[in-house]
Each structure stands twice: as structure tokens, then as C-alpha cells.
Amino acid sequence: MTEAPRPTAPGGDPHRTTGDGRAPCHHGEILQGYFHDENRRLCHGLVTLPMDRPGSVARFARRPGSKPDEVTVTPAGRTKAREAAVLALRECAVLRGQDPCGGELTLSGDLPVGLGMGSSTSDVVATVRAVADSWGLRLPPETVARLAVRAEGAGDPLMYGPRPLLFAQREGRVLEVLGSALPPAVVVGCALGGSEPVDTLALTVLVEDGDLAAYAHLRRMLRRAVADADTTLLGRVSTASARLRQRVLRHREFPALKGIADSVGAVGVQIAHSGNVAGILFDPRAPGLDGGLRRCRRALAREGITQTRTFTNFASPHRLGGPPWTTTYPKPSAART
Known part of the structure; x- marks a missing residue:
């Protein structure tokens, strides 16, 4: 598919020299493992739990x-973002029929680092x-996915929005919508x-007999859960995947x-498969939800497990109770790479 240059972008024209971009995060994975693609080739794949x-x-x-690799980044140390900027500059220069150049990248946000989000x-x-x-x-x-994987080596499907996708994180492609x-x-x-934080590059992946069949079964279960809007089945899938990752x-x-x-x-638990963030999942349609949430928070406190935020994965008229991120998660580090 050929990408046509966009003649006018929001807030400017083709001759503009500054631009803005945003991206969300996720709350770890619902499912992660090994899956066959449409050609029966085995791939690493995951389905994330989206957050706004x-x-x-x-x-x-x-x-x-300026030279195309002359890119400065603030805060310093964001080497993956810098590499992405260089790659994107070359991509866009080709689309515009111009020479690539360098520039200045400034990053901000309150996203915790190394927790698998x-x-x-x-x-x-x-x-x-x-x-x-x-x-x-x-x-x-x-x-965007292709450039992200070239910059990182692996990535999450944040560029596709909140739709549930089985995503080949090391290849930057969608295995299944x-x-x-x-x-x-x-x-x-x-x-x-x-x-x-967890050093994801230091993790050793263990695959045992029966794992491939288990992941194929969980994929089918998740497909059915999405089709039927079945939160209980979603919880079974995420719990089984989390248990395998232990x-x-x-x-x-x-x-x-x-x-x-x-x-x-609750219907189950979910974790980041390459980090320490986790969640306990509830069906919002279940009777006694508020009481279950209160008991859950008290039980987490008794176990000494740090609570972060209670949220929904769907449009909600109000944020559910829970402390703000900044009081419970480590602050983002300038050393993020």
C-alpha cells in the first residue's frame, strides 16, 4: 500500500518544521506466548490490556x-526514541521528496518505567x-509499527489504538484482529x-511440552470471549496466561x-509478562461490584501489595476510586532507553 503525503496536517502545512505526537500505554498483557500466523509459522505474540x-x-x-542523524533528545538517554526519530525522518523525507535532516526531540509524560506498561x-x-x-x-x-520495531527490537501495538489484537511484537505486525x-x-x-522495574532483556523464556497447544487453546478462548463480550472467560484466559508466565x-x-x-x-488476574504491574479483573455487570472492589483493596493492603489505580477498559463517566499514579509508581527515569 502506497502512502500518499498528507497535504495538510492538523495545525500546519507541508512546510512546517515542528510537530507533536502522543501515545497511550497499556496495563500489561491479557495473553502472551507463541502462536502460528496465517502461514503456520510460529511467532511470539501478545494481547495487551489498553489504557488511555x-x-x-x-x-x-x-x-x-542538518545531517539526518543529528538528533538531540530531552531528557537525555532516550536512545530508542532517538533512533525512532532518525528512522521516521528518513521515512518522511522520502514521502515528501526532500532530503532528510536532524532536529530536536522533547519527551514528557508520567508513564512509569520498567513495570511492563x-x-x-x-x-x-x-x-x-x-x-x-x-x-x-x-x-x-x-x-509506525515497522519503525517502532526497528528502533526497539520489539514493541507493543499502541499505534493501533484500543482494539484487541494478537500482535507479533518482534515483527511489528498484526497476527489477528x-x-x-x-x-x-x-x-x-x-x-x-x-x-x-524489570530488565526485560534479561528474561529467559522457557517453553515446555504442551505450551504451544495451551497457547492455541487460550487464543481460541480469547477469540470467543471477545465475540461474546464474556468477561468471565476473559479472566480465565488472563489468569492462565499469567500462571504460565510465572x-x-x-x-x-x-x-x-x-x-x-x-x-x-473477581473473574481473574492479569500481569505484565515482562514487568511487575498486575491487576485483578471484575465484571462491571456483576452484582455487588462496589463491595467486591472494597474487599479487594483491603485484602491487597493486608498482603502488603502496592495498590495503584482502579480503572475500566471501556468508556466510563467517572474514574473509579484509587490513588493517583504518582504516589504509587516510581517516577519516570531520564535513563529510559
């Missing part, structure tokens, strides 16, 4: 006439969008492992987390 915020905000100012991908997607906006362009999500939306859920968020992450709090979910009427 927090997220990353980027502003990019092009310097026409897609902080680096959020930075990268916001950066690519800001660079494109500085050229008066809007790149399609397939192009599961539907228009995940089943509705209320999530009591928490952070395991003392809220410490061979790698070994969260000491996981048995307590699962026990709390069972005792308060």
Missing part, C-alpha cells in the same frame, strides 16, 4: 539542512507521530515485586494475588 493514560507526549523540531513503545510511537507531524504527514499504524473491543472489565491495579517471572505475590481474586468475586 498515562502516556508519552513528544514534540519534534526539524532543523532543515509499554513505556519505551509509548515514547517511540509518540516520537514517530511528532516527526511525521513536523513534515505535515500522518503515517498509518503499519508504518480479535474484534472491536475486549469484554468490559474493572481492573484493580497493583504492582508486584516491590514496584521495582515460570519466568516467579512473582512471590502471585499465589496471594490469585487467592484474593478468588475470595472477592
Whole structure:
């Protein structure tokens, strides 16, 4: 598919030199494992639990006439975002029929780092969008995904919005569109492992006999859960996937987390498969929801598990109760790469 240059972008024209971009985050995974694509080739794949915020905000100012790799980043140390800016500059220059150049990238936002919420991908997607906006362009999500994976080595499907997708994170492509939306859920968020960041590159993936069949079965279950808007089935899938991942992450709090979910009427648990963020899932249509949420928070406090925020994965007229992010998560670090 050929991408036509966009003649006028919001807030400017093709000759503009500054641009802005935003990207959301996610709350870890509903499902992650190994899956076959349409050609029966085995791929790493995941389905994330989307969130509207927090997220990353980027502003990019092009310097026409400068070398294409002369990109400065504030805060310093955001090497993946810088690489994404360089790649996006070259992509957009080709689309505009001009020479690539460098520029200045400024990133902001309140997204916690290293907890498995897609902080680096959020930075990268916001950066690519800001660079494109500085050229008066809007790149399609397939192009943003390709650039993000080249910059990071692997990424999350944040560029596609909140639709539930089985996404090949190391290849930047969609394996399956599961539907228009995940089943509705209320999530009591928490952070395991003392809220410490996880070095995702140091994780060793373990695959045992029967895992491929298990992941194929969970994929079919999740497909059915989305089609039927079945939150209970969603919880079964996320809990099973989280349990499989414990061979790698070994969260000491996981048995307590699962026990709390069972005792308060939740449908299951979900975790970041490469981090410490986690959640207990409730069906918003279930009777006694408010009481279940209160019991859940009290039980988490008794176990010494850090609570973060209670939120929904669907449009809600008001934010559910819970402390703000800044009081419970580590602040974003300038050393994010």
C-alpha cells in the first residue's frame, strides 16, 4: 500500500518544521506466548490490556539542512526514541521528496518505567507521530509499527489504538484482529515485586511440552470471549496466561494475588509478562461490584501489595476510586532507553 503525503496536517502545512505526537500505554498483557500466523509459522505474540493514560507526549523540531542523524533528545538517554526519530525522518523525507535532516526531540509524560506498561513503545510511537507531524504527514499504524520495531527490537501495538489484537511484537505486525473491543472489565491495579522495574532483556523464556497447544487453546478462548463480550472467560484466559508466565517471572505475590481474586468475586488476574504491574479483573455487570472492589483493596493492603489505580477498559463517566499514579509508581527515569 502506497502512502500518499498528507497535504495538510492538523495545525500546519507541508512546510512546517515542528510537530507533536502522543501515545497511550497499556496495563500489561491479557495473553502472551507463541502462536502460528496465517502461514503456520510460529511467532511470539501478545494481547495487551489498553489504557488511555498515562502516556508519552513528544514534540519534534526539524532543523532543515542538518545531517539526518543529528538528533538531540530531552531528557537525555532516550536512545530508542532517538533512533525512532532518525528512522521516521528518513521515512518522511522520502514521502515528501526532500532530503532528510536532524532536529530536536522533547519527551514528557508520567508513564512509569520498567513495570511492563509499554513505556519505551509509548515514547517511540509518540516520537514517530511528532516527526511525521513536523513534515505535515500522518503515517498509518503499519508504518509506525515497522519503525517502532526497528528502533526497539520489539514493541507493543499502541499505534493501533484500543482494539484487541494478537500482535507479533518482534515483527511489528498484526497476527489477528480479535474484534472491536475486549469484554468490559474493572481492573484493580497493583504492582508486584516491590514496584521495582524489570530488565526485560534479561528474561529467559522457557517453553515446555504442551505450551504451544495451551497457547492455541487460550487464543481460541480469547477469540470467543471477545465475540461474546464474556468477561468471565476473559479472566480465565488472563489468569492462565499469567500462571504460565510465572515460570519466568516467579512473582512471590502471585499465589496471594490469585487467592484474593478468588475470595472477592473477581473473574481473574492479569500481569505484565515482562514487568511487575498486575491487576485483578471484575465484571462491571456483576452484582455487588462496589463491595467486591472494597474487599479487594483491603485484602491487597493486608498482603502488603502496592495498590495503584482502579480503572475500566471501556468508556466510563467517572474514574473509579484509587490513588493517583504518582504516589504509587516510581517516577519516570531520564535513563529510559
